[in-house]
Amino acid sequence: MSLFGYCLREARKSIGRNPFLSIATVFTAAIALLVLATFLLGAANLQNLAEFVERQVNVAIFLRDGVAPADRDSLKANVAGIAGVEEITFVSRETALQRLRDKFGENAALLDGIDEFNPLRDSLEVRVGSAAAVDLVAEAVKASPLVDEISYGKELVARLVSVTRALRLGILGLAGLLGLATLFLIQNSIRLSVFARREEISIMRLVGATDSVIRWPLVFEGIVLAAGGALVATLAVGVVYQWLWQAMGRNLAFLPVLPLAAVLGRVGGVVVLTGVVIGAAGALLAMRRWLRV
Amino acid sequence: MSLFGYCLREARKSIGRNPFLSIATVFTAAIALLVLATFLLGAANLQNLAEFVERQVNVAIFLRDGVAPADRDSLKANVAGIAGVEEITFVSRETALQRLRDKFGENAALLDGIDEFNPLRDSLEVRVGSAAAVDLVAEAVKASPLVDEISYGKELVARLVSVTRALRLGILGLAGLLGLATLFLIQNSIRLSVFARREEISIMRLVGATDSVIRWPLVFEGIVLAAGGALVATLAVGVVYQWLWQAMGRNLAFLPVLPLAAVLGRVGGVVVLTGVVIGAAGALLAMRRWLRV
Amino acid sequence: MIEFRNVSKVYDHNIRALAGVDFRVGKGEFVFVVGPSGAGKSTMLRMVYREELPSEGQVFVEGRDLARLRAASVPYLRRGIGVVFQDFKLLPSRTTFENVAFALEVTGARSYEIKRRTTQALELVGLRGRQRAYPHELSGGEQQRTSLARAVVNSPKILVADEPTGNLDPQTGRQLMQYLHNISLMGTTVLVATHARSIVDEFQCRVVRLERGRIVRDDQRAGYFGPLSACADGEEV
Amino acid sequence: MIEFRNVSKVYDHNIRALAGVDFRVGKGEFVFVVGPSGAGKSTMLRMVYREELPSEGQVFVEGRDLARLRAASVPYLRRGIGVVFQDFKLLPSRTTFENVAFALEVTGARSYEIKRRTTQALELVGLRGRQRAYPHELSGGEQQRTSLARAVVNSPKILVADEPTGNLDPQTGRQLMQYLHNISLMGTTVLVATHARSIVDEFQCRVVRLERGRIVRDDQRAGYFGPLSACADGEEV
Numbered sequence A, B: 001m002s003l004f005g006y007c008l009r010e011a012r013k014s015i016g017r018n019p020f021l022s023i024a025t026v027f028t029a030a031i032a033l034l035v036l037a038t039f040l041l042g043a044a045n046l047q048n049l050a051e052f053v054e055r056q057v058n059v060a061i062f063l064r065d066g067v068a069p070a071d072r073d074s075l076k077a078n079v080a081g082i083a084g085v086e087e088i089t090f091v092s093r094e095t096a097l098q099r100l101r102d103k104f105g106e107n108a109a110l111l112d113g114i115d116e117f118n119p120l121r122d123s124l125e126v127r128v129g130s131a132a133a134v135d136l137v138a139e140a141v142k143a144s145p146l147v148d149e150i151s152y153g154k155e156l157v158a159r160l161v162s163v164t165r166a167l168r169l170g171i172l173g174l175a176g177l178l179g180l181a182t183l184f185l186i187q188n189s190i191r192l193s194v195f196a197r198r199e200e201i202s203i204m205r206l207v208g209a210t211d212s213v214i215r216w217p218l219v220f221e222g223i224v225l226a227a228g229g230a231l232v233a234t235l236a237v238g239v240v241y242q243w244l245w246q247a248m249g250r251n252l253a254f255l256p257v258l259p260l261a262a263v264l265g266r267v268g269g270v271v272v273l274t275g276v277v278i279g280a281a282g283a284l285l286a287m288r289r290w291l292r293v
Numbered sequence C, D: 001m002i003e004f005r006n007v008s009k010v011y012d013h014n015i016r017a018l019a020g021v022d023f024r025v026g027k028g029e030f031v032f033v034v035g036p037s038g039a040g041k042s043t044m045l046r047m048v049y050r051e052e053l054p055s056e057g058q059v060f061v062e063g064r065d066l067a068r069l070r071a072a073s074v075p076y077l078r079r080g081i082g083v084v085f086q087d088f089k090l091l092p093s094r095t096t097f098e099n100v101a102f103a104l105e106v107t108g109a110r111s112y113e114i115k116r117r118t119t120q121a122l123e124l125v126g127l128r129g130r131q132r133a134y135p136h137e138l139s140g141g142e143q144q145r146t147s148l149a150r151a152v153v154n155s156p157k158i159l160v161a162d163e164p165t166g167n168l169d170p171q172t173g174r175q176l177m178q179y180l181h182n183i184s185l186m187g188t189t190v191l192v193a194t195h196a197r198s199i200v201d202e203f204q205c206r207v208v209r210l211e212r213g214r215i216v217r218d219d220q221r222a223g224y225f226g227p228l229s230a231c232a233d234g235e236e237v
Ligand SMILES: Nc1ncnc2c1ncn2[C@@H]1O[C@H](COP(=O)(O)OP(=O)(O)OP(=O)(O)O)[C@@H](O)[C@H]1O
Pocket: C130, C133, C136, C137, C138, C139, C140, C141, C142, C167, C168, C169, D011, D012, D015, D016, D017, D035, D036, D037, D038, D039, D040, D041, D042, D043, D044, D086
């Protein structure tokens, strides 16, 4: 009789014998992991949102008057090579004036007189992937003789950087805390279930069961129950997320929400893994308390 | 011997007799309520943030040329009476041109030629308390003969309204779900603790204990344990929040974060109340299962 | 006091523990129930304090049909019946003292009264010295005596004892049986299921013998009319 | 086989359960341990399978000092010792069959072997028909017999029985005691704590009498040298 087969049979039988305990444990695990899963989904989306917002940051490099097209192209190539730069476009002073005119809209007539002495400058518009890249770009071109001025909403970038950094830190911290809470809840629940069977365990020991004959079926059972909880949680969260996603798509299409497929794999994986590890750890910890010779 | 005194003594003794069960229950309750409390704090802040953003919404009511100051003041008074209007200011066309000049900044010279034929109009600037009030204002003044045009970034307001509505709905939904989860966790934990004592309960019945002699001490104990968990949770969340608030104040001063004093009372109250109700309900539900004649 | 009318009991798996049992016990009677293991003795006793209900027939205690008793009245019935359980049924997280006191606490007795009577009952079974011990710290016989002390502590009208001397040495067993006999002389109805033949022979009381769920003998032994024997005091209900 | 050297046991609250017990049991010997309730009989038996360790002195089983046994070896010691517990100690969520089979399962026996021997053991104690019942569905005597079946199912070298007939009628009790006696004739060392004087008298084996934790008598009764008595086969260790 192999130990694994024995564990499997015993865990199955034991779950059948104590359906109440088993269901209570599965549901506790499911709820704890549901909270974790919800949070992970929210975190993934916040992260995505932060990146999306950061991608809106542009840097404008205003060029001095009369820069030769060749010089300008080499500068453009230089900047394009900087990590984090996603797109770089040349905007001539004529285009810039047209844009200003568009912005004025109904008041565009105001600009009518200034066509011949256009006071605007040629510029390179840089789109960056993250707020952090802005500094790199500024640093790189600041000294160039071609460059008149760099404009990038310093303050906005600084805020964005600190907001997203705080967000990431917060998410990490919260994930850690929630992970701990989940661990504690599941472990607690498995310990209670082992506690409810402490008499049984002590009897088993008295009739000659080794530690492993008692331990492994219980650990196995802990894993099965916690994993069951994890699956329930993943399923529930997936269904709700999909539903919310569709609702959001209809009403709030401008917000970038990750599709289910992009996140469920990762989140589900983390949740099930957490469940399994915690289930095993919970059972082992529980027994350290109640298994004494 | 009064029933209440008896319950008190029995609950105290019983907690002393089963310290492991009691501690496990308190901690489960604390963690479940900690999650709820964290969420409530977050929700209060999001709500606050949404209100803060909404307060940034302005409506500009452009007046026809040559409106008499008396008519204009009566319109102003009318608008000021609308629910949700927080402030209303008259902006003359001269002030408006000055503002435009300020906005142009270095390019203000562009506007030099237009001083004498100022194309701008007099306007009333309305600051509203919520995005929803914008529509009320627009509705109220649209028909007035004094009014030339109303401008309020229709799209932005629509987005804001739907975002904040979604946020509120989401928060309400999540709060409901988390409340349910909390209820389930605590109840489960108390049920497990009653389950572990089902032998004891059946013996008590056999020696003539009435339902109430068995039930009320257990309910009382459930309340005490859950309330203990709630206090632990409130304390923990308060300390962490205070610490975060100080950290945020240093780094992200522009974000409006509620001070601890403004939220702890409400959140703590909700958490403790939830704990007590759930503790009692959990014990009662648990016993419905194990108390049979 | 107690009457069984054509009582049958069928458990799960179609196990027939009692089959058509008819029997009456008068106030103050002292009755031994004997029979081989599995004959249905405990089942019969459990019906008296309504732990089990008959599958067929009726059980009356003090004239009340137990099957028709409201659930809320069951605790009050049980307070009038002291029970020594075959497996003791002590509360594991309470001391010997607390276990015995519990039977008084549920009746709402005053605390000095609880203290006095509990101490007395423990004295009687010789466990004063062990009153702070928890059940798992007691020997088998000590647990059994605790169960007995709890059964008699609130002076019940009926006493049901299931194998109350199985874990006691013959001498202690005989002493306690003598005590049960004495309280039946004072008007308590006593039902004792036992295997201890020597004790049964010695007391010469009414003996009901069960076999496979049926009463196969119901004897009034010699001494039934003896002056000092409780057996003589039995009145029919 | 078993040797107690000056063993004392002091429990919490300063309860002295054994005081300087010296005693040896040879292979195949059959020994009754008697004495009043609380004398220390169960404590003594519990030391043989190392549920308790002595506070002072040493206990040897097959030459090994139990206090110095590694924790990991304890299960193997216990598999060689069948125990009938005074309070049965059946696993509440397993059937009669599974309870008995469990003692074989832990040894890693093959499943057809488990089935065969479990069935045999249940047959022996007369519980074949109740093998699917859970402990709470068994009568007191049936539980006790299940505990006995589990103790003998893996043919242990030592058998320890604590009050194994307390819940049995005299006839069944005598039969099972006869069976224990027989297995001691086949080389198993048997230690029985009991209050059943009639059985002790009948078997005329070695009787150890405990009182207040001390051995006050250790008799080889008449019949010790009789040809059919296991008592005759005792060899000193
Ligand atoms: N775990 C324990 N903790 C404290 N005291 C104990 C413990 N186990 C037994 N005792 C005490 O030790 C003494 C001897 O107990 P033991 O169980 O050995 O008696 P016994 O001879 O088996 O009695 P019985 O015939 O009633 O079963 C008793 O007074 C008992 O109360």
